[in-house]
Amino acid sequence: MNGHDIAPTAAKLRQVMSLLLLRRNSLVLPEEFIDELWGDAPPKSAATTLQTYIYHLRKILLEHGAEHLLTTHPGGYRLEVEDRRVDLWEFENSFYAGRAALEDGRPAEASRILRSAVGLWRGPSLADVEHGKLLYSYTTWLDELKHRALELRIEADLQVGRHREVASELKSLVLTNPLDEHMHGLLMIALFGADLRRLHQEMLSDNCPAAPSMVPAARDHDAGSPGAHRSG
Numbered sequence: 001m002n003g004h005d006i007a008p009t010a011a012k013l014r015q016v017m018s019l020l021l022l023r024r025n026s027l028v029l030p031e032e033f034i035d036e037l038w039g040d041a042p043p044k045s046a047a048t049t050l051q052t053y054i055y056h057l058r059k060i061l062l063e064h065g066a067e068h069l070l071t072t073h074p075g076g077y078r079l080e081v082e083d084r085r086v087d088l089w090e091f092e093n094s095f096y097a098g099r100a101a102l103e104d105g106r107p108a109e110a111s112r113i114l115r116s117a118v119g120l121w122r123g124p125s126l127a128d129v130e131h132g133k134l135l136y137s138y139t140t141w142l143d144e145l146k147h148r149a150l151e152l153r154i155e156a157d158l159q160v161g162r163h164r165e166v167a168s169e170l171k172s173l174v175l176t177n178p179l180d181e182h183m184h185g186l187l188m189i190a191l192f193g194a195d196l197r198r199l200h201q202e203m204l205s206d207n208c209p210a211a212p213s214m215v216p217a218a219r220d221h222d223a224g225s226p227g228a229h230r231s232g
Helices: 011-022 030-038 046-063 087-103 107-118 133-159 163-176 181-204
Strands: 070-073 076-079
Touching (some): 011 046, 030 133, 046 070, 087 133, 107 133, 133 163, 133 181
16 A cells, blocks of 8 residues: 555464455445455354454555544445456456457557556465455456456457467466467467468578479570571
């Protein structure tokens, strides 16, 4: 926040903060927190412990003059954050904008937007946060959306002719995702396109043998050809 890392160090607090951020500007019920934190075996003190976690989060926000962002309501808690201040919101917006550009036949623009979207990620979703039921469903959805953004960016790059560059990237992706049939298909397209491009370049270069001329070579009439003039 304002350039400062305010993420709590305690594991349970990080879970509470993550759920509030993912559900920002929406009410999160106490039952949802309890289900996320303890699953099917919550302690008898779960409700009181949750209130303690909320108190500690408020203290962290207070230290940065942002205690007003976390509000209590009769039905639960809400973290009020402007969407534009959250990287996830920027990623989602870029994803849908890039997909729309690709569908509209603007692959160069789509590639630029989607490349920026994928570049927002620095690793797996919520890599340093324990996952309960709710966070697990969110991270699964986020990872699928990130993977789809990468696929669409590669498709856009292929449409603008970057076969050779994309082929190298896809070889690595296929090794880490051996069961991803779509990635395998994109790799085949990239390799085929790169081969065609290389062949075309060779045909235009001096390294390609010149094709035989279709015009007959002129013959020396003095060599006694049928049409040669005879003396005498």
